[in-house]
Amino acid sequence: MNILLVYPEIPDTFWSFKHALRFIRRKASNPPLGLLTVAAMLPTDWSKRLVDMNVSNLHQSDLEWADYVFLSAMVVQRKSTSEVIQRSHEAGVKVIAGGPLFTEEYKSFPEVDHFVLNEAELTLAPFLADLEKGCAKRVYSSSEYADLHETPVPLWGLLDFKQYNSLSIQFTRGCPFNCDFCSVTALLGHRVRTKSSAQIIAELDSMYALGWHRSVFFVDDNFIGNKKLLKQELLPALIKWRQGKVGYSFFTEASVNLADDDELMDMMVRAGFDSVFIGIETPDEDSLAECQKNQNKNRDLVESIRHIHRAGLQVNGGFIVGFDNDTPSIFQKQIDFIQNSGIVTAMVGLLQAPIGTRLYERMKKEGRLIKEMTGDNTDGSTNFIPKMDLQVLKDGYRKILEKIYSPRPFYARVRAFLKEYKIPKLKHRLDLNYFVAFLRSIYLLGIKGKERWEYWRLLFWTLFTRPRKFPLAVTLTIYGFHFRKISHLEGA
Numbered sequence: 001m002n003i004l005l006v007y008p009e010i011p012d013t014f015w016s017f018k019h020a021l022r023f024i025r026r027k028a029s030n031p032p033l034g035l036l037t038v039a040a041m042l043p044t045d046w047s048k049r050l051v052d053m054n055v056s057n058l059h060q061s062d063l064e065w066a067d068y069v070f071l072s073a074m075v076v077q078r079k080s081t082s083e084v085i086q087r088s089h090e091a092g093v094k095v096i097a098g099g100p101l102f103t104e105e106y107k108s109f110p111e112v113d114h115f116v117l118n119e120a121e122l123t124l125a126p127f128l129a130d131l132e133k134g135c136a137k138r139v140y141s142s143s144e145y146a147d148l149h150e151t152p153v154p155l156w157g158l159l160d161f162k163q164y165n166s167l168s169i170q171f172t173r174g175c176p177f178n179c180d181f182c183s184v185t186a187l188l189g190h191r192v193r194t195k196s197s198a199q200i201i202a203e204l205d206s207m208y209a210l211g212w213h214r215s216v217f218f219v220d221d222n223f224i225g226n227k228k229l230l231k232q233e234l235l236p237a238l239i240k241w242r243q244g245k246v247g248y249s250f251f252t253e254a255s256v257n258l259a260d261d262d263e264l265m266d267m268m269v270r271a272g273f274d275s276v277f278i279g280i281e282t283p284d285e286d287s288l289a290e291c292q293k294n295q296n297k298n299r300d301l302v303e304s305i306r307h308i309h310r311a312g313l314q315v316n317g318g319f320i321v322g323f324d325n326d327t328p329s330i331f332q333k334q335i336d337f338i339q340n341s342g343i344v345t346a347m348v349g350l351l352q353a354p355i356g357t358r359l360y361e362r363m364k365k366e367g368r369l370i371k372e373m374t375g376d377n378t379d380g381s382t383n384f385i386p387k388m389d390l391q392v393l394k395d396g397y398r399k400i401l402e403k404i405y406s407p408r409p410f411y412a413r414v415r416a417f418l419k420e421y422k423i424p425k426l427k428h429r430l431d432l433n434y435f436v437a438f439l440r441s442i443y444l445l446g447i448k449g450k451e452r453w454e455y456w457r458l459l460f461w462t463l464f465t466r467p468r469k470f471p472l473a474v475t476l477t478i479y480g481f482h483f484r485k486i487s488h489l490e491g492a
């Protein structure tokens, strides 16, 4: 049996980091971990090929080779997904689809032959058994949540490592919190389910054996959902594992209460973590109450972020405007907050209501739902009628992007961050790509770019006052270039 695993194209967005990846000659930031995990669950004697359309084209010859196409996608990949389904059918190949887009919206894809929804640990085996008997049903789903102790090591051998900036690993699924706009709990539940430390070490060993020495993204919805287990098992195991190894910086997603636990942050830094993505959402307490992001309430959020920076973890933050409670004053409040916090990578989006969330149900009940969401929360669109005038909301959103990413405030924020950040003592491998990236940044930002004065000022300031942070400063200038490009701002 020949199985073609296909991951459709992700549009060029804030998250694609496409304009930044160009500098280091990589095509995508992360590989499709879901498909690689599914591949490891298929019979070993089946032939498998992976086409991640974010790094290579889907050729007609791939489709001609395949008996089945296994397709995975997020909502944001909807357009490319439909094209893959159509091409597969034209080539006479059956399509088996799974992953978040289909789990939430399979009814919108009448052309797909079989859906294997929810977690493949639960639904794939019954499908394969029926397929063998020649009586495969159209839909396989489950209302249970999988035991991650059963999850195999992803089939890394299918991947062309050179195309990616980072590999991915997953320790937990599920999140204990209850934010009304987030589809993670709808897909994966509130109970934090974990793999064992031995599984994680086996996954790292398998990457290492194949020659990977760069960064690894722990794609957990909330890495610190089970702090006790982290402190007692996983982090000590990671600290031990990385001894004598060069490279391997880790990053992950966590809730802001990370700031309350110095011991945890210290252990994470010693284990090799250097940054975390945190959903800050809004500095407005009433909007936090509205979306039930209670973990962010009643705290000095700016101080929490600075505390995490001082511990050695760079915070990348998610922000949202468009809550019912928001008034036009929110735009300046967000700008001030982001500038004061020193969060360089601030992903600001308009609130959208994903299927399966409580926000979606509320909007439907209130007759405010217009369409399904685009899946890209930074494209300036929303799928429901907001309380604030839509044009005011869109203009205000645009104003935030202009104010935080145009060169002067952006570079000021980078300086504020570098002053605060305690850089971890990680040893990195010398990589020619980084040198090439530096030269490209000199040309594109330091010579051609409108921000050239800010660029050189930052680099000299870093070189003379904080030389160890110089490579990080260069990286951040490149991120700025991507953010300006993606927001269509001057200066890039």
Ligand code: B12
Pocket (backbone or CB within 6 Å): 010, 011, 012, 013, 014, 015, 016, 029, 030, 031, 032, 033, 034, 035, 037, 038, 070, 071, 072, 073, 074, 075, 076, 096, 097, 098, 099, 100, 101, 104, 116, 117, 118, 119, 120, 121, 124, 168, 170, 173, 174, 182, 183, 184, 187, 188, 219, 220, 221, 375, 376, 377, 378
């Ligand atoms: C890593 C990640 C990313 C990465 C990398 C994406 C990549 N190349 O894989 C990045 C940072 C790029 C990213 C970006 C975004 N992401 Co994202 N991301 C994740 C995250 C945290 C982990 C994904 C992962 O690797 N999981 C681990 C694997 C093992 O799980 P899995 O993919 O779900 O696969 C399992 C099953 O689904 C199933 N399965 C999957 N595919 C298939 C296929 C077949 C054939 C079968 C049988 C089974 C099957 O089997 C697997 C094992 O059980 C998830 C949340 C989550 N916990 O999954 C969100 C998630 C996928 N992202 C989401 C979103 C919304 C986004 C963004 C739009 C950001 C945003 N906040 O708006 C952007 C969109 C991209 C863009 N450029 O604009 C949503 C998707 C919702 C949806 N319905 O599509 C999720 C679910 C988070 C959420 N809030 O709900 N993301």
